[in-house]
Amino acid sequence: MFKFLNMKNETMSDRINQRIKALKLRSTNLISATGASKGTVSQWVNGGTEPSARYLSKLAEVLGVSERWLTNGGLVEETSGNAYPGPEIRRRVPLLSSVQAGHWKEMVEGNLDEVTEWIETTAKVSPFAFSLRVTGDSMSSPPGAGISLPDGSLVIVDPDIEPASGKIVVARLNGSNESTIKKLVVDGPNMYLMPLNPAYRPIPIDDKCEIVGVCTRVEMNLP
Structure with a gap:
């Protein structure tokens, strides 16, 4: 697996x-x-x-x-005087690049000095959650086809959620420094990272693929 x-x-x-x-x-x-x-x-x-x-x-x-x-543990929750963080259902998560997301484990275990931008979310996620910006149109579904992640939208990603077939995940392929956002599809012994845009081909994966986290929410600005 x-x-x-x-x-x-x-x-x-x-x-x-x-x-x-x-x-x-x-x-x-x-x-x-x-x-x-x-x-x-x-x-x-x-x-x-x-x-x-x-x-x-x-x-x-x-x-x-x-x-x-x-x-x-998790992401640092700094306090000032007697002001403490609010309920966990509202959290401030780092906005990462595709390269940073692929090495999120190393960043958490080391330091977060590379993080320059943070996103507030009402998603109920673990302290290790982060956000990632969708680039390109591979995750844009045709009209009426269900969920769509257009270019520029933000996804909230939780590494503590167990990945399962049908979930939108952030994954790093073997030999790549960058992560990618795709739908995980398990078909018997075969597994794929599936674009939502039918113009793109599924990506077969093996046990060398690392699932960084599961996307729990999408946020975007309306035109």
Whole structure:
């Protein structure tokens, strides 16, 4: 079967160190803010133990993030003062290029410095979701043929949704640096990436194809 990217290897220690680096903090800042001992903070930073509920709120505050992000990970949910992110049904997701989308796993596990544009969506998606702009007319359906993704429309993509036949997916073919948006079709032992435009041919895929995520919503400006 095709490969499905797994992005859940990051630890709380990794996230703490990420924020320490981003904010140019020192361990003494965490000690002062949380009231924890030097040894306890050292355990958090080095991955020996995770912060208990007693320290979590103050730690999230000094790191400038929500407690939810600190414990669960995903895209950084920064906070300011006592203003916290709203319900998860509304999320801010990065807008990626086709090349960035093909290497989304590496970007999440490393850093998001390459992201320059973010899109707000009301889609209920995981913290790892992102958006991608459709280019070309391969996903434009004929009038009356159902769903259509015209050139320039934005799709919201969730890597945590299991891909299945009939779903619109973002995939990276073996040997390619770029991702593509197509309909996944499974026909017995055969699998295809199917354009919605009948003028384009289906793309046969094998187990070397990586399904980056499943498209959950399309957003576009009306003329």
